[in-house]
Amino acid sequence: MNIKEASEKTGVSSATIRYYEKESLIPTIDRSEVGNREIDDRIIRRINFVKQMRAAGMSIENLRRYIELFDDQEDTTKAEISLLKEQMAAMEEKRDDLQAAIDHLHFKLDHFYDHVQSSEEELRALEREHQDKIKHDKD
Amino acid sequence: MNIKEASEKTGVSSATIRYYEKESLIPTIDRSEVGNREIDDRIIRRINFVKQMRAAGMSIENLRRYIELFDDQEDTTKAEISLLKEQMAAMEEKRDDLQAAIDHLHFKLDHFYDHVQSSEEELRALEREHQDKIKHDKD
DNA sequence: ACTTGTGTTAAAGTGCACTTTGAGGTTTAG
DNA sequence: CTAAACCTCAAAGTGCACTTTAACACAAGT
Structure with missing residues (x-):
């Protein structure tokens, strides 16, 4: 799925998806041969999660901190x-x-x-x- | 009550109270002889109302539109x-x-x-x- | 007389969360 | 062969809601 389809599927603009990736709110997205983003359902879910948390008023920074901890495999559970x-x-x-x-x-x-x-x-x-x-x- | 006391009473900074007045979110505040704002309980309630609506995510513009209508004596009820x-x-x-x-x-x-x-x-x-x-x- | 603490204003600055722009690359249809 | 429609990136621009700054005024206390 390209970024435009992902945008339509999530209701988050292409520019914003790129921005979220740059800000590490979603994982690094795999690229095609020519360098275009190829978005799968895992990424779609992450975009929707970010969307939901943003709608609930969680700031980009808090969201990034949370995701950072979550994505680390370490025992950062506490x-x-x-x-x-x-x-x-x-x-x-x-x-x-x-x-x-x-x-x-x-x-x-x-x-x-x-x-x-x-x-x-x-x-x-x-x-x-x-x-x-x-x-x-x-x- | 001066602006500082009003600020302490409402938890809204002096600068923000001035800003709200400028933006017509609260009525024009009466001034003392030297031109300082003299804030009464009516203004305090209006500040608290704005604070509550802002906390609930109502934009300044919507709030202003609403207050404008509310403050007009006309039959703008509908x-x-x-x-x-x-x-x-x-x-x-x-x-x-x-x-x-x-x-x-x-x-x-x-x-x-x-x-x-x-x-x-x-x-x-x-x-x-x-x-x-x-x-x-x-x- | 001077420092402190309050007030005033207009205007500029800030931070956030995007959004737009500009300059370019590839793919598909006519 | 070219135009349309997608994509890339970095950088600049935008809008909102304040916040800060600068320059000045006034009143009280030491």
Whole structure:
């Protein structure tokens, strides 16, 4: 499979696939006689993994650190696990932030339907109330 | 309250508060006689709102568009609601992406504990399996 | 009088994650 | 034989969201 097909299959642009390879987020890709990349399913899976982690907000650098450890055959397991755990905690926090924002917007949306005429002041009061609720939930 | 106190209270740097004001993400802040910003609780709440939405991945531009509509007294309710809904859908998708990534990492983590000796090949197979599972869950 | 700590502004700089460009090489269809 | 459609690389450019810098102002403490 050439890079264009891989791009279509993964939804990651050719330029970005080349960039990920250069940045060691995916393994070095084998080349054809004339030097073109020949992409197999293993690489496709790695691209999708990178895509998933990027979508989840993992930085290129953290991703590279993780992959580096993962790809080393050595007993880096402990370091790897702690990095993984750290990253997951960050993701879970981010997911919770997202959920809080979603809740906040849901709350607003509900109030639009209840009484569309609400003044800005009323909305602010509601917002304040909601902020307090969120604060409480965290406690 | 001066800008430094506001910064400490919100965890948003002074420079960023000024930037948010310039970008109309928060209302124009009243000034003291000498021209310093005097920040009240209304502004604090607006800063926290921006902070929350930013943490949830809403872009400055979308946030500005939303706030613009919200701050207009006019009957822009419908436009506002559709923008809100759009943004929420995007956030929910992002949250789900995040959850998928978390699941993926949880899966890996579990397998580290199960058999630390797993070869790269085995891990790849497991990864593949897990990808398939995710794919199925989406269907 | 001077240092410290705060504030102001516009403008330039930064870091990340790509994206585009430019100059070239090969393969296939007409 | 040439044009289209793919590929290569390194390097420069882009957009976002800040952050830093520079130059100045003001108020309080020693």
